[in-house]
Amino acid sequence: MGSAAPEIDVMVGGQSRRLRRGATAREALDGQAGPDVVAVRVNGRLCDLGRPLEEDCRVEPVSASSPEGLAIIRHSTAHLMAQAVQSLFPGTQVTIGPTIEDGFYYDFAPARPFTPEDLPRIEARMEELARANLAVERIEEPRAAAIERFRRMGEAYKVEILAGIPEDQVSLYRQGEWIDLCRGPHVPSTGYLKAFKLTGTAGAYWRGDERNPMLSRIYGTAFAGREALKEHLELLELARQRDHRRLGRELNLFLFDPIAPGSPFFLPRGTVVYNELVAYMRRLYKRYGYQEVITPQLFRNEIWRTSGHWEMFRDNMYATSDAEAHGPEPEYGFKPMNCPGHTYIYGAEKRSYRDLPLRVADFGRLHRAERSGTLHGLTRVRAMSQDDAHIFCAPEQVAGEIDANLKMMRDVYQAFGFEHIESKVGTMPEKHLGGEQTWRETEAMLEQALLRNGLSCEINPGEGAFYGPKIEIYVPDALKRRWQLATIQLDYNMPERFNLTYTTSAGAEARPVMIHRAILGSLERFIGVLIEHTGGVLPFWLAPEQVRVLSLSEKVEQYASEVARLARQAGFRAAADLRNEKLGFKVREAELSKVPYMAVVGEREMAARSVSLRVLRGAKSQNLALENLLELLKNEALPS
């Protein structure tokens, strides 16, 4: 093009303006940039407010409360934190500091790791720097110059990052004396950062690789205003109160003891929930044509060698020997999955196409040697059961089976009130069996299945199982945290390794396909998620105690016992609280134990053979004749 014209056309808010070339985005907005505008989009690309405009373009303001604006605020707050850290702890190197879902972090290589006590100091320095309202200035310079600059500053990690950047020109951001390599954009000055909070410290490997040095990470969050920050912190507090580990103890559902790390003890109440979930799945299995089996816990290692677990999954397995063992090598492995065992059931008979699809379900107990640092309540355990099943089918039946599974999954999640599920396809991991060709084909089949069923389909690279790609279903709980529960995995390897065959209608020998699937996932994790989703207020059909009869005085003890007995005889889990306590006390305890129905009986009720029924979290009570009470309970729906 020829020599640049001195003026350019800039579209702002639907109006075109002539501006001199090199005018800043802020000038283009001309007063439309209120105090909550933190950046702009120039032809759709996010830029600093101070960005000079070099050609005809469209400029739109980005407000602090928009998702992009919020991300910019958080990113700038990460910089502010790094500046504070380096001024308080000279010699600390910076590495990276991205924004994350509800905040940001910055990883440092400090002289000593940070502790929680350091956070208030850092926060105070951040406040100072924000009050100083330092201008945030973008600098562009050649990559070589930047490398030299950071080398002189002693920032080895930044030099390493720069070495991996392909562009010749890089951007830096300066606020006060402090400077950092960054793509931007950022807020115009530190005074824009008004609402932030440092939330924790953690160790984190450089570039997420455990072979690299451990860095020291500080997490924080930031919002456009103090009000939004406060709301966020309140949500965190709410999440803390709903923590399933806390509720599990308070509601007497389960306990953990150091005697068996990562392995829950389900107490009588928790066991009711557990068993009701299994009963529910069994009803679905009947409808969807599954057969349940019980298989061994401990297998000779031969099975794990054949399945590939010995090669791919050994780190996660417990092994043992029996009394006759001679060498030091363990001869048996506890099953971490049910699939290899199920291949023996398949292979125990000569199979024909008429047997397929063969759907084999198993609630068997699994053990996995999870690393100690990963254990977390019920959501990450070493001993668990899954609503596991393996479908052996002909290749042409795969699509139909996956569809049926996705349908069953929807039934289940609807029953628990989980909405807005998210689905992904986990693709070939580094450690895998089989050829890449098959992997790519089966990955495509799963993607198509999701799309066909109107589900979203993100790719989760390298997250498949070692024997095949998988559909992962994530469910958000009431506090918008996402958990992976269901999975559908497509496997062409296991049938091959165990040499499974069937006779086709044409009389030929063919190889079946194996589909591994679970809907609740592990019962342990599901119960944990369900507790957090419901805050411990489980649906009636899962409630460990469905009705509690509260006696008002000794005079009605017998009648109270009778009411509870009648409810039990009608098939409900009911108990009578006959203790020598006031009614208010008993009501409080029943409320805290989340019992769905409280039947209060005093002398009036005894005389009328009725109860005064109080519903959990309902202040009002209602007088009901005994028959009507039982009728009401019977109408409490089971999930379809």
Place this chain on the structure above:
RNA sequence: GCCCAUGUAGCUCAGUCGGUAGAGCACUUCCUUGGUAAGGAAGAGGUCACGGGUUCGAUUCCCGUCGUGGGCUCCA
């Protein structure tokens, strides 16, 4: 497994600048027989996670082990 923090009664937590510990709730007994979220009193309950070290003396300081919590990594 790695980094940081942490471990005191069943639970939630005080406390001991080194001289072997305390509250509330829960539990037991007694009094109270009470109408919809805590009636009163008394009692019992702890090798201060475990193992070493320093010290006249360690629950307290140091080291290690185990557990737990927040992350990293891994995964249902």
